[in-house]
Amino acid sequence: MEHSDAELIAAVLKGDAASFEPLVARYSPRIFATARRYARRDSEVEDIVQEVWTKAYQKLSSFRGEAPFEHWLMRLAVRTCYDFLRGHQRNRETTFSELSEPESDWLDRYVNDPSSAAEDAAAARQLLDRVLSQMAPAARLIITLLEIEERPVKEIAKLTGWSVALVKVRAFRARAEMRKRLAKIAKEKYL
Amino acid sequence: MNLENLRAKLLSAARQTAPDERVPYAFEKRIMAHLVRKPAEDLFSLWGSALWKGAAACAVITALSVALSVWNFRSTTDTDDDGFETVVLAGADQMTQTW
Numbered sequence: 001m002e003h004s005d006a007e008l009i010a011a012v013l014k015g016d017a018a019s020f021e022p023l024v025a026r027y028s029p030r031i032f033a034t035a036r037r038y039a040r041r042d043s044e045v046e047d048i049v050q051e052v053w054t055k056a057y058q059k060l061s062s063f064r065g066e067a068p069f070e071h072w073l074m075r076l077a078v079r080t081c082y083d084f085l086r087g088h089q090r091n092r093e094t095t096f097s098e099l100s101e102p103e104s105d106w107l108d109r110y111v112n113d114p115s116s117a118a119e120d121a122a123a124a125r126q127l128l129d130r131v132l133s134q135m136a137p138a139a140r141l142i143i144t145l146l147e148i149e150e151r152p153v154k155e156i157a158k159l160t161g162w163s164v165a166l167v168k169v170r171a172f173r174a175r176a177e178m179r180k181r182l183a184k185i186a187k188e189k190y191l
Numbered sequence: 192m193n194l195e196n197l198r199a200k201l202l203s204a205a206r207q208t209a210p211d212e213r214v215p216y217a218f219e220k221r222i223m224a225h226l227v228r229k230p231a232e233d234l235f236s237l238w239g240s241a242l243w244k245g246a247a248a249c250a251v252i253t254a255l256s257v258a259l260s261v262w263n264f265r266s267t268t269d270t271d272d273d274g275f276e277t278v279v280l281a282g283a284d285q286m287t288q289t290w
Contacts, residue, residue, distance in 0.1 A: 017227055024219040029212035036210040046215065053222045110200065111192055124204035131201070148205045179194050182201075186192050 005069040012060055020060075024053055027070060031077050037144050038081040039088075040129070048084050052077045071158075078145070078159045085137035099185070103127045107189065131181050139174035146171050 003011075003022065011019035028049065035048040055076050063072050099107070106123035132140050145156045146167075153171075157164045215221075 018223070020226065021219050021223050024222050028214045028218055028222075032214055033210040033212045042215075046218075049218075050222060050225060054226065057226050110197060114193070114196060114200070121204060124201055125208060128201040128205050143202075147202045150206070175198075178198055182194050182197055186194065186197075 006065060009060060009063060009065070009069065012057075020057060023056075023069070027073055028053075030070070031073070034074070034077045035081060037148070038085055038140070040133075044084070044088075048077075048080055051084075052080045055080065075159050075161075078141070079161065082137060082141050082160065085140060089137055099130070099189075100126065103130070104189070107185075111186075131178060131185075134181060135174070135177055138170050139177050142167065142170045142174045143178060 003019075005023065005026075008019045008023050012023075031049050031052050032045065035045045035052075039045045039048055052073070056073055059076075063069065100123075102121075102123035103126050106121055106127060132143060135143070141160065142156070145151050145159065146153070151159070153164055153167050156162075156167050160167070162170070
């Protein structure tokens with residue numbers, strides 16, 4: 001028989017550490033998916049997920065059970081990913097010469113005929129990944145949550161711990177930063 | 192080049208692919224082993240925590256000493272004021288009695 005989250009959490013809090021294992025097995029796929037949005041290397045992804053579970057175990061007593069455990073865990077996951085981005089911030093800007101051949105070809109196709117450049121192309125995803133990896137941590141986080149995962153602003157505010165107003169301001173700045181980085185690549189390639 | 196359109200197209204490409212939910216084999220076992228492992232004793236952190244406790248105790252003692260000395264100073268000042276007043280006005284009291 002499968003135990004509910006509440007039962008497992010109560011057991012862990014009473015000292016039965018083994019009851020934490022089914023929770024790890026149940027929610028790790030979602031946390032891995034979240035971590036893979038922000039880290040590319042497998043070792044980095046695993047480090048993030050391990051960090052999330054370590055924090056969850058240490059802070060389990062602060063889980064009040066008012067919201068589902070998954071929501072509480074996702075807040076921890078998003079904040080851990082943000083910490084990871086801040087810790088691995090790179091100030092280097094992408095130049096046209098760094099683009100891979102498929103990325104460059106995709107951009108050519110887009111410039112010649114925007115409708116012919118497929119939206120589901122792996123090259124487009126790689127190009128976006130490259131642009132996002134050069135952005136400020138807060139900007140990358142907000143673009144991922146708001147534009148890629150299409151979450152509402154209020155939910156993002158809860159996940160990140162930022163106010164709704166701050167989320168809106170950061171979203172505005174993030175879009176501007178993204179346009180600026182794309183403009184830089186386009187300028188180098190076509191001018 | 193329409194940058195806003197390009198941005199939208201790239202984001203659309205990302206939306207169409209859900210991230211991989213694959214979990215490494217026996218990952219939960221690894222996490223549990225990591226969680227229940229007894230943490231190694233770190234002498235620096237032990238020393239640091241003892242230092243903070245000592246600093247907190249010192250701060251409390253300092254605050255108490257300051258509070259006590261202020262209170263003592265005030266009560267002493269009040270007594271001195273009364274004594275001074277008595278001495279200065281002693282003559283006046285006698286004059287009143289004479290009249």
